[in-house]
Amino acid sequence: MWQVILYITPLNVIFGLLACLLVCIFGTTLRRKRGAEAGRGAQFLLLFFLGITLLATLTPSQAIGSGDSTVWIIPGQGLLFDYAAMEDMERSMYIRQQVANAAMFLPVAISFRFSFPRSGLTVTVMAACALSLFIEFTQWLMRAGRVVDIDDVLVNVSGASMGALLYALGVWLATHRTGAKETGSRHRRAPRPSWDVSRKER
Template identity: 30%
Template sequence: MEQLWRTFGNLIPIVLIVTPMLVVGWWALAVRRRGRQAAVQAYWTSGLDILIALFTLPVLYLVFVPIPGGVNNISLVPGSEVAKAFTYSSEAAVMQILGNLVLLTPLGFLVPLRTARMRSLTRVILGAALVSIAIEILQAVLGIGRISTVDDVILNTIGAFVGALLALLCLKLIGVRANENPVRATRSEGD
């Protein structure tokens, strides 16, 4: 628990400050889009855009904030950093695995809801892998005391895949086909 507080404690004031701004941004964006879209559609797409931004900010914070005294390293052997973490502490290893799985899961869930083109698991996997690779390369180049590892890429991609599976399941449950707009598909003809 102490590790969680040290990792995420700085995010609490940021979230408290940013959340009201995001709510106002959601409303303003929806109002602006109402000229081009129906009201429900404008609020739906604006809400998803704001949620994507909301989940992107902590990702950027967590992967680009320097670790004081951290060592820059690159590990290209799958499983090696996870195995090494288990030699230090099983709790730390589990936190590392879960953290990397969860990192891109919200984006894997939200992006297919927002964009019909991303309702393909192959596209989500490819997109998540590319984003994760870019993050690892930037961490290595910036020298911020983090280990750039293929384990992170694999776990981030699996997390995004799980998020996309959940999104596609939700869309299927409400009867939305892959190329349909969720708002239009769920509204009746009389609306």
């Protein structure tokens, strides 16, 4: 599944963020109309995206137990120490991989917020951190060709934070848009002035 990162470009990233924002706006509107049904749909999507995330991160790239148990615990090690020694293609792939790691947690965070509307940014970040640590710990136990890296946790949490912020922005935009419509509707339905009524009576 690593081939997905080949399609990551700045334009695709922008379109992806806008698409997530539109989903948040639409989801907020749908939740106001459907209520419980929208909540169950969000929970189904949460399970779906969790499954995709676990499949993408825990699928062995070699036989289980055949790899080493290397753990990179220095934050920014790949960026600060290895980036300068990389060639142009390696740098491009490294950046795309980090963007993909962040993007993977975007829909998870958004569907989590829709599934649990009372959870705030802090709860979402903590849940994303717990999920990412679980993934890294499982990769360490499996030793199946994946490197355990603290940067993956940081990038995953950054992606989840971005998803939670997009959710908040989408809710605000949907609420503001609905409020403006309701205000305009009230103005259109305003009663006629009293002088107009008295004129009709005469």
